[in-house]
Amino acid sequence: MDMSKYMDIFRAESEKYIKEMSDSLLALEKDPDNSEQMNTLFRAAHTFKGMASTMGFKHIVELAHEMESLIDRLRTQQLILDSFLIDILLACVDSLEKLVESVFEINGDRSGKREKKTENRYEPHSDIGELLRTLRNINQSSGKASLKKFENKPLDENMPLFIEEYDNQNQNALSNEEIGLTERASEPLHQIERSTDKTEKESRRTEEEVCKTGKGVYQVEKEEKNLASPVPDLKPKTIQSSRISAEQLDKLMNLVGELIINRSRINELTGDLRSKELKVALSDFYKLTRELQDEVIEARMVPLDHVTYIYSRMVRDLARAQNKKIDLIIKGKEIKLDRTILEEIGDSLVHLLRNAVDHGIEIPERRAELGKKETGTILITASRQENFALIKIEDDGRGIDIDEIRSVALKKGIISGESAEQLQKKEVMQLIFTPGFSTSGNVTDISGRGIGMDVVKNRVERLGGSVKIESEPGSGSRFELRLPLTIAVYQAMLIRVGKERYAIPFTNIVKNIKVNSQEIKHIKGQEVILVDNKILPLLRLRRLFQLPDMDGTDNIFAVLVERRGQHIGIIVDELLGKQEVIVKSFKSKLLENTRGFAGATILGDGNVILIIDVNSLV
Amino acid sequence: MARVMIVDDAEFMRMVIRDILLMHGHEVVAEVSDGEEAIQTYLEVKPDIVLMDIIMPDMDGKEALQKLLTMDPEAKIVMCSSLGQQALITESMKIGAMGFIVKPFEADGMLDVIRKIAEPN
Numbered sequence: 001m002d003m004s005k006y007m008d009i010f011r012a013e014s015e016k017y018i019k020e021m022s023d024s025l026l027a028l029e030k031d032p033d034n035s036e037q038m039n040t041l042f043r044a045a046h047t048f049k050g051m052a053s054t055m056g057f058k059h060i061v062e063l064a065h066e067m068e069s070l071i072d073r074l075r076t077q078q079l080i081l082d083s084f085l086i087d088i089l090l091a092c093v094d095s096l097e098k099l100v101e102s103v104f105e106i107n108g109d110r111s112g113k114r115e116k117k118t119e120n121r122y123e124p125h126s127d128i129g130e131l132l133r134t135l136r137n138i139n140q141s142s143g144k145a146s147l148k149k150f151e152n153k154p155l156d157e158n159m160p161l162f163i164e165e166y167d168n169q170n171q172n173a174l175s176n177e178e179i180g181l182t183e184r185a186s187e188p189l190h191q192i193e194r195s196t197d198k199t200e201k202e203s204r205r206t207e208e209e210v211c212k213t214g215k216g217v218y219q220v221e222k223e224e225k226n227l228a229s230p231v232p233d234l235k236p237k238t239i240q241s242s243r244i245s246a247e248q249l250d251k252l253m254n255l256v257g258e259l260i261i262n263r264s265r266i267n268e269l270t271g272d273l274r275s276k277e278l279k280v281a282l283s284d285f286y287k288l289t290r291e292l293q294d295e296v297i298e299a300r301m302v303p304l305d306h307v308t309y310i311y312s313r314m315v316r317d318l319a320r321a322q323n324k325k326i327d328l329i330i331k332g333k334e335i336k337l338d339r340t341i342l343e344e345i346g347d348s349l350v351h352l353l354r355n356a357v358d359h360g361i362e363i364p365e366r367r368a369e370l371g372k373k374e375t376g377t378i379l380i381t382a383s384r385q386e387n388f389a390l391i392k393i394e395d396d397g398r399g400i401d402i403d404e405i406r407s408v409a410l411k412k413g414i415i416s417g418e419s420a421e422q423l424q425k426k427e428v429m430q431l432i433f434t435p436g437f438s439t440s441g442n443v444t445d446i447s448g449r450g451i452g453m454d455v456v457k458n459r460v461e462r463l464g465g466s467v468k469i470e471s472e473p474g475s476g477s478r479f480e481l482r483l484p485l486t487i488a489v490y491q492a493m494l495i496r497v498g499k500e501r502y503a504i505p506f507t508n509i510v511k512n513i514k515v516n517s518q519e520i521k522h523i524k525g526q527e528v529i530l531v532d533n534k535i536l537p538l539l540r541l542r543r544l545f546q547l548p549d550m551d552g553t554d555n556i557f558a559v560l561v562e563r564r565g566q567h568i569g570i571i572v573d574e575l576l577g578k579q580e581v582i583v584k585s586f587k588s589k590l591l592e593n594t595r596g597f598a599g600a601t602i603l604g605d606g607n608v609i610l611i612i613d614v615n616s617l618v
Numbered sequence: 619m620a621r622v623m624i625v626d627d628a629e630f631m632r633m634v635i636r637d638i639l640l641m642h643g644h645e646v647v648a649e650v651s652d653g654e655e656a657i658q659t660y661l662e663v664k665p666d667i668v669l670m671d672i673i674m675p676d677m678d679g680k681e682a683l684q685k686l687l688t689m690d691p692e693a694k695i696v697m698c699s700s701l702g703q704q705a706l707i708t709e710s711m712k713i714g715a716m717g718f719i720v721k722p723f724e725a726d727g728m729l730d731v732i733r734k735i736a737e738p739n
Contacts, residue, residue, distance in 0.1 A: 006633065013628055013630040040675070042673075043674070046673045047628050049700050051630050053722040054721055
């Protein structure tokens with residue numbers, strides 16, 4: 001049977017079950033007696049094994065089988081779940097994930113662009129052979145051997161030690177029958193000791209075996225040919241769902257974009273014709289393209305859970321490595337975002353999370369001294385606002401020390417001594433987004449590998465979103481990511497400056513205001529006005545684009561936008577109204593570094609106009 | 619040819635089983651993902667044979683088997699399971715399952731079981 005056609009669904013379902021196992025294990029770590037989670041874990045391992053065996057992936061089956069047996073013994077209370085076994089089972093999940101990945105690497109990735117994996121991850125257990133041996137040792141031992149006494153140490157060190165201790169204990173106190181078992185259990189110990197230098201060879205072999213397994217797919221295919229009998233003319237009744245590659249979705253989105261541009265163009269061209277039929281046809285056309293666009297956008301949406309599901313595990317591992325106690329709470333996992341946006345911000349979220357663990361949450365002793373709960377909390381909240389999604393990452397750690405930022409920025413020459421004193425608290429906070437800025441005296445290997453706050457900010461802004469930061473020294477920090485729900489098509493305000501029209505994305509706009517030119521005041525040469533009792537700096541696009549000032553008008557229009565946590569008013573000649581725009585980013589190397597513009601769009605009349613990027617404008 | 623209902627919580631398994639059945643002239647009259655649904659759908663479609671996964675969330679295969687047999691003592695149910703769940707298979711046979719198939723399926727083996735049950739003579 002040609003199993004290769006099931007690869008995509010196998011992968012999708014594998015991910016589902018691996019996630020289920022990982023989630024259950026993390027829940028069981030907190031509440032080992034939760035039988036519901038234990039059953040879910042068991043079912044996931046079992047079902048996953050069944051799938052892998054159907055695909056003919058022998059080594060995945062082998063590992064999943066041992067895992068299932070172990071879980072079965074936990075489930076039936078023959079063994080007691082402790083942190084040692086949790087570690088082993090988590091290592092299994094990592095290895096299974098790795099094995100699945102390698103099968104797909106070998107077979108070539110046909111499902112199109114793969115979702116970007118956050119490269120940080122924890123290291124999956126590198127030696128599957130050893131993991132299997134460990135599992136077999138545990139599974140072969142019978143009776144209610146309590147494994148509770150063994151400390152929580154990395155698996156590699158712990159394994160031989162575990163058997164030694166087990167051995168000694170049993171010799172001292174256990175019955176003959178159990179000693180018999182101990183001898184069996186201790187056999188592999190010698191092998192492990194002897195095989196330390198073989199470890200590398202072993203792991204290489206494991207990889208080769210995966211290769212072989214990969215080929216297995218095609219062997220099965222051959223067998224299928226012998227089996228094949230005439231295919232009757234029978235079709236499945238209904239196919240509820242099918243899978244589309246990300247690449248295809250991108251193409252669809254692009255086509256819809258072109259269609260919308262065309263629609264506006266036809267609208268413009270036929271505006272003068274007074275045919276009623278044409279009007280009706282056009283209105284139908286409008287409705288249909290609208291519907292098509294909504295459907296394609298919807299098809300591209302994936303829940304946030306797609307990137308956040310690994311976070312619980314990540315935070316657990318990071319916290320443990322630094323002897324910290326942290327609770328991670330994720331709210332709003334079901335909020336859906338465009339897959340490209342999620343892919344783009346995955347790393348950024350990881351970075352913010354790592355920062356919170358690394359620099360935010362204090363060690364338990366310190367927290368106790370401060371009168372805080374020993375266990376720190378990191379809260380991720382996602383919510384959907386009208387046209388965008390809001391993702392907040394909050395921690396109750398030490399917060400951001402403004403003075404520390406000021407002095408680091410000074411030391412690194414990011415700001416001058418004079419400006420260091422003048423900068424407001426908010427402005428100082430913004431300095432952490434400067435390239436090359438890091439307040440950590442000793443960059444740990446955890447946060448040290450991060451992408452940097454400047455990259456986080458750039459990525460979010462490139463998508464048409466924004467990053468806000470708030471922090472109270474001593475009580476924690478909060479990052480707020482405002483993201484568009486979809487890419488490529490978004491709402492924008494069309495404006496005119498001189499003879500040219502431009503678009504400003506709605507995600508940046510707070511509101512439009514009308515200003516009387518008499519109200520404009522000057523502070524240190526900067527034009528400002530008072531809006532709601534707050535000073536609002538003004539930016540005249542005419543001056544920026546080196547056009548002469550408009551003369552003779554008292555009424556000036558400004559678009560109030562938010563930039564780096566601050567509001568500014570952009571003065572334009574005219575507001576032309578809301579419009580849906582399809583973003584065409586600058587693909588040419590020449591234009592790549594153009595500041596002030598996010599791309600271009602084509603209007604219904606066929607004209608190309610530039611989209612203003614508020615964040616890089618000046 | 620038999621009219622078969624597939625009960626399995628994994629979409630992947632349903633797909634593989636369905637393809638094998640269709641390719642060999644059987645009809646797949648329903649595909650469901652848990653025991654509860656199996657019971658409801660059974661009454662609607664009245665399949666000749668039910669292929670029932672044992673380990674499923676909520677209502678598992680054994681329980682669904684029991685309920686189906688109470689509803690229709692003539693129901694022909696074949697249990698499916700991966701290796702390692704022999705005890706469950708034995709119990710299911712005692713309850714009244716007509717046969718069992720062990721994953722990974724060999725198309726021949728599976729078709730054989732179905733043929734024997736569908737056409738006992």
